[in-house]
Amino acid sequence: MDALLDILEDLRPGEDYRSRTDLVDARVLDSLTILALVSELEDTFDISIPAVEIVADNFNSLAGMWAMVSRLRDEDL
């Protein structure tokens, strides 16, 4: 999860990613930022994120993003 936090801090520094649960709803992460984030996640965790996964529930919180990454890693195994 620390690697995920580092990616977020690099893309959009200064947000409290550990506690926020409204990153998409509050427009902290807009569609262009999410796209950059998806590229980083795919490279870092060796996963493929399809368009159907780009929903607010998966990106509103650090926990949601980690759950998605973990699930996609398991599916790729």
Added chain:
Amino acid sequence: MKSYISLAVLGLVLIAAVMLYQLAPRRMRPVVLLAASYGYVWMLSGALLTFLLFSTASIWATGMVLDALRSRRAAELAEPGASRRAVKQRYQRLMRCMLATGAAANLGVLAALKYLPFFAGLAKPLLAAVGVAAPTAGLGIGVPIGISFYTLQAISYLADVYRGTISADRNPVRLALFLAFFPQIMEGPIARYGQTAARLWEGRPVTAEALFGGSARILWGLAKKLVVADRVNALVKAVFDDYGSYDGGVIALAAVLYTAQLYFDFSGAMDIAVGAGRIFGVSEPENFRQPFASRTASEFWQRWHVTLGSWFRDYVFYPVSLSAPVKRLSAAARRALGSRVGPVAASGVALACVWLGNGLWHGAGGQYLLFGAYYFVLIWTGGLVVPLAERLCLHMGIDRDGRAWHAWQHLRTLAVIVVGELIFRAASAEDALSMVWRLVTTFSFASFADGTVLTLGMDAADVAVVSVAVVVLLVVGHLRERGMHPLRRMWSCPWPARAALLLALAMVSVVFGAYGASYVPIDPMYAQF
């Protein structure tokens, strides 16, 4: 059609539908809604209702095939010794083919009815080379109301079934009602199947709370349209029709007023649609979230015509961005430009598709393509320069979280919005560019100082009414931004107070509405798209 016919028909159908719906047994209520919806389309578009029936039948059949393919894939994957990768790839190809066929059938109808002369014009040199004359008119059978809206709903249904986020609906009547529900078919909102279909089918009884809340929202929307949108039309039309006769100050005023007209008209129509849905227990998605509180052009499109923006985001932007060729481009851009700017640079491909689609969706005219190109350039370059702007602000000691910076962002975005709407309203792309040029090069307050602006279709009384309405909307918008909902708070009042509120809302339109001999009735503006 310059009249209130479509609004009057909507009102009559709504009243008849509410009474029949409440009288009907629960399981027949969705049928009443579907009959009312088809009756509404028939009254406004006649036999063109056939195209809505075709769209419904095509997505029902395509959805069923997609579901059958998904079941067969699951069965084959469960067989021992099956090559999972080969099975997945084979079925993905088949399902993509089905999705493309269903979407193309619906888009094909839309293109044939709405865009034939436009595309024929583009293809004119090619057609001329082979000795074929390009058609200058459409098919000559007209365009059914709401086709641009229900076509997007139809495609979203197919895409959601393809992705597996919803199951295909085996019940064609339920699917037909999702596509045709009369309060939303003319101007949206563009709902997703998962948002409205199940609730529409439940046939919940109309409660006093739903009737009050829905009626209040409808009257609120009606007041927005009749009191403000139709009142500013005379000045807007006079200036846009003959902009060469006015200086930049008047053109700027007309652009600001058109922005207000479009907002009050379209958001008023959405209030009516959402209010009518509420009466039947259906929560339609909201289409506006205080758009003028935006601080960037990108944020504006998350607050203005929200369901159109989210449709293009979910079904064009992300799929194109995450397609294999764009991913390869993105990887190359990241190597060249870094992990922050690289993906944004590569997203230009997807953004261009979104804004070309957004412009064309509004109409087959150069001004709409220019409108799309305008927002494409603003949003794409805006994304690209974010790191540079952050460094510049840091260097200059500007607090990006401070009030002064936020105020500057608000003002800048308001100017962007007004120029965008000027392009949108212009008669052609050439006129749009000429108007912007004239606005900049001949700007002056002379027409305001000598009172000329009060002779262009809005007198002092009109200005006063519009000003008060704008202030009321600003206050309501401010409260909504802070999480409060003034109309909803009044639902808990005793019924005499609620009745008084409904009466007051109705009286606002009756007393201050811009109708009668001095005004021209204007059909809901987004119905033309």
